[in-house]
Amino acid sequence: MFFHGSIKKPKNLPVLALRNAVLFPNAIAPMAVGRKFSLASIDAALEEDNLIAIFTQIDPDVENPVGADLHQCGTMAKILKVMDEKHSGTKTVLLQGMARIRHERFTQMTPYMAAEVDYPEEVEVDDAELEALAKKTKELALQVIQHSPNIPAEAKQFIDEIQDVGPLCDLIAANMTIPLEEKIAILETMDVKARARRIGRLLSNELEMLRMKKRIDEEIRGELDKNQKEFYLRKQMDAIRRELGEDEGGEGDVEDFRKRLSEADLPDEARDVAEKELKRLQRIPPSSPEHTVSHNYLEWILDLPWRVTTEDHIELEEAETILNEDSYGLEKVKKRILEYLAVRKLKPDMKGPILCLIGPPGVGKTSLGSSVARAMGRKFHRMSLGGIHDEAEIRGHRRTYIGSMPGRILQALKKVGTNNPVIMLDELDKIGADFRGDPSSALLEVLDPEQNFSFSDNYLQIPFDLSQVLFVGTANQVDTIPHALRDRLEIIEVPGYTSEDKIIIANNHLIPEELENHGLSSDQVSIHEDAINKVIDSYTREAGVRSLKRCIQAICRYAARNIAGGHTEHVEVTGETIYEILGPVRFFAEVAERTALPGVATGMAWTPAGGDILFIESMLMEGNGKLILTGKLGEVMQESAKAALSYIRSKAADFNIDPEVFQKYDIHVHIPSGAIPKDGPSAGVTLITALTSLLTGRKVSSDVSMTGELTLRGQVLQVGGIKEKILAAKRAGIKHILLPEKNKGDLEEIPENLREGVNFDFIANIEDALNIALEPTPSGPRPMIPPRHQTPPPPPPAQVPPQGGGHAH
Numbered sequence: 169m170f171f172h173g174s175i176k177k178p179k180n181l182p183v184l185a186l187r188n189a190v191l192f193p194n195a196i197a198p199m200a201v202g203r204k205f206s207l208a209s210i211d212a213a214l215e216e217d218n219l220i221a222i223f224t225q226i227d228p229d230v231e232n233p234v235g236a237d238l239h240q241c242g243t244m245a246k247i248l249k250v251m252d253e254k255h256s257g258t259k260t261v262l263l264q265g266m267a268r269i270r271h272e273r274f275t276q277m278t279p280y281m282a283a284e285v286d287y288p289e290e291v292e293v294d295d296a297e298l299e300a301l302a303k304k305t306k307e308l309a310l311q312v313i314q315h316s317p318n319i320p321a322e323a324k325q326f327i328d329e330i331q332d333v334g335p336l337c338d339l340i341a342a343n344m345t346i347p348l349e350e351k352i353a354i355l356e357t358m359d360v361k362a363r364a365r366r367i368g369r370l371l372s373n374e375l376e377m378l379r380m381k382k383r384i385d386e387e388i389r390g391e392l393d394k395n396q397k398e399f400y401l402r403k404q405m406d407a408i409r410r411e412l413g414e415d416e417g418g419e420g421d422v423e424d425f426r427k428r429l430s431e432a433d434l435p436d437e438a439r440d441v442a443e444k445e446l447k448r449l450q451r452i453p454p455s456s457p458e459h460t461v462s463h464n465y466l467e468w469i470l471d472l473p474w475r476v477t478t479e480d481h482i483e484l485e486e487a488e489t490i491l492n493e494d495s496y497g498l499e500k501v502k503k504r505i506l507e508y509l510a511v512r513k514l515k516p517d518m519k520g521p522i523l524c525l526i527g528p529p530g531v532g533k534t535s536l537g538s539s540v541a542r543a544m545g546r547k548f549h550r551m552s553l554g555g556i557h558d559e560a561e562i563r564g565h566r567r568t569y570i571g572s573m574p575g576r577i578l579q580a581l582k583k584v585g586t587n588n589p590v591i592m593l594d595e596l597d598k599i600g601a602d603f604r605g606d607p608s609s610a611l612l613e614v615l616d617p618e619q620n621f622s623f624s625d626n627y628l629q630i631p632f633d634l635s636q637v638l639f640v641g642t643a644n645q646v647d648t649i650p651h652a653l654r655d656r657l658e659i660i661e662v663p664g665y666t667s668e669d670k671i672i673i674a675n676n677h678l679i680p681e682e683l684e685n686h687g688l689s690s691d692q693v694s695i696h697e698d699a700i701n702k703v704i705d706s707y708t709r710e711a712g713v714r715s716l717k718r719c720i721q722a723i724c725r726y727a728a729r730n731i732a733g734g735h736t737e738h739v740e741v742t743g744e745t746i747y748e749i750l751g752p753v754r755f756f757a758e759v760a761e762r763t764a765l766p767g768v769a770t771g772m773a774w775t776p777a778g779g780d781i782l783f784i785e786s787m788l789m790e791g792n793g794k795l796i797l798t799g800k801l802g803e804v805m806q807e808s809a810k811a812a813l814s815y816i817r818s819k820a821a822d823f824n825i826d827p828e829v830f831q832k833y834d835i836h837v838h839i840p841s842g843a844i845p846k847d848g849p850s851a852g853v854t855l856i857t858a859l860t861s862l863l864t865g866r867k868v869s870s871d872v873s874m875t876g877e878l879t880l881r882g883q884v885l886q887v888g889g890i891k892e893k894i895l896a897a898k899r900a901g902i903k904h905i906l907l908p909e910k911n912k913g914d915l916e917e918i919p920e921n922l923r924e925g926v927n928f929d930f931i932a933n934i935e936d937a938l939n940i941a942l943e944p945t946p947s948g949p950r951p952m953i954p955p956r957h958q959t960p961p962p963p964p965p966a967q968v969p970p971q972g973g974g975h976a977h
Contacts, residue, residue, distance in 0.1 A: 527662030530712020559605025664711025771854030774889030779896030791834030802847025852878030
């Protein structure tokens, strides 16, 4: 639709500023409007005659333009339709250009821009030159349409129907992909002849570009046709060579594979697949990408040890010697491993259990796996599973993907070269899962003796027998191993080391190994036992020996520097000189200091790194009876604290505690190391001991540590991780440990050297624990209600009679 004759020409119009766009008269275009003042301009135009002035910004990056930021020439437009974009808060406005305009002055800037405009007259002299320009412009436009496959054929008819040169040039300019400055220049050109000449030059350039593109396309198509021709000729040449008995080029690979295939000891199914793939490779030209894919697939089939087996050599005495050489202590673990090897010796084809060693870091789980391989005479491969998220890491990728390859299981077998190695699956508890799959689910088939004789990798798609592989898993904690996977494992707990164990390990293993690694000898460096004791007590606090090993490495570096520098020929490390080497003490025996006041009790906790002690601190302050819990406590531990306080309140009279304390005071319970999350029910006994100590003024004995779950009726229930907790208590210098009576059986499994020097009491109810842990008389202030100066303090509390339990040393 083109406008001829008179149209309404308002003097004052709201202004819409465009960025990177130009609207021509007679053109219809949608515009996205989002700026606040632009939306206000649209609203103002809709209230009048739907007419608005459209100007293009000189700098599109200006966010809030003024009059000086807009080009002088623009277009008066009519708003045809407004659509709200609810998801983005913008509007899409359909505009139709009607006439060229120039702004004379801006009458307002807020809340929207408005300007007085004038309507310049176009210069159009109707003569032969103008008619010739019109014909030439139409001719060029039609040729451009003919050479442009993206322009619909209906555009030709539309161009033919336009008689006026001015609207024709505007329409062409609006639809051409030309620079913004060029469009502005065309809009500002009032002389129709000059405008037609400019459009003609642009159309000629566009037509030349299209013709050039067509020539390039034809050349490329010809090149492709040439390649196809060469392909067919090469196929004919291959056929001729086969008839003549001649083989060249890619046939060398095929012959090599054929020779290897004839010599390989493959299962029937693998051989059939390999022969089929070999025939396919023979038909694929070497230049094709499929040739590489097929070549790699055959390489994997031929490289895997389908029937390459190492013979087991199991001598139990020799195996025990190897285990003792590689690892100190861990008698229970070694006993189970020797039992496993004994059964394997009597029944080699046994579908045995999958052993999983659970224990804190640094206790020798991985070295136990390599010891098993050495004792059996098998190859060993360690596979770290920590942090893997993709199921294809285990099963491999399908061959449809570029760069695909088998999973880690088959990669390990190819690397060791046998089908019965010992594969250590390290960090089973740290396997992840996301949108790419769940690797632990893929391991279910690998670790199931009833299924893994026909393990199918996604890459090979050929069953591989994993039943002869001995899988040994390791993890720091059992809880994070998925249940279905845990059900296929036989859990063997690997405990932490005592201080005595660490001294022996340091003397027999760590020090000789590190002296050799640092180029030193025992004649050059002497490390006294008191120095090792200082390192264990003051510089490490761990279940394993990794930190101890790092400290010994630091001692060796210190010695190497002094000896290599010529300062001395012999370095002697004692308990006094260790501070010079390792610096300030990192850990202190602070139990006595922390429990010097009422309200503090020492508990024991199990952690993935072994065991640890924790101090439960409590404090009274005036308030309204609130219980405040801090120290990043989990929900279960918070509930234990509430249950402990409820029990004390119910027994306030027995403990000689004024009941009004619970209404007039707030109780704050804090467990230090506030950045570390803590949870579990085993702190119940420690919590109630700390609170009772606080409210009665009776200190907790400094050498007592305890663990146990508390019920609301005061019963003490069984807990886990006893060995790790006892180890932690011994490291902290605890001499007296309170355990639940139902954990008596666990103590029998603790080695005698670990129990030495520690008194154990077994408690059935909380009264037993309080009578043992609390000192008999108050040693600190107690809260009194009313204020202390008005009411004499009550007499000391009577000793709570025991209600059961036992005592063991």
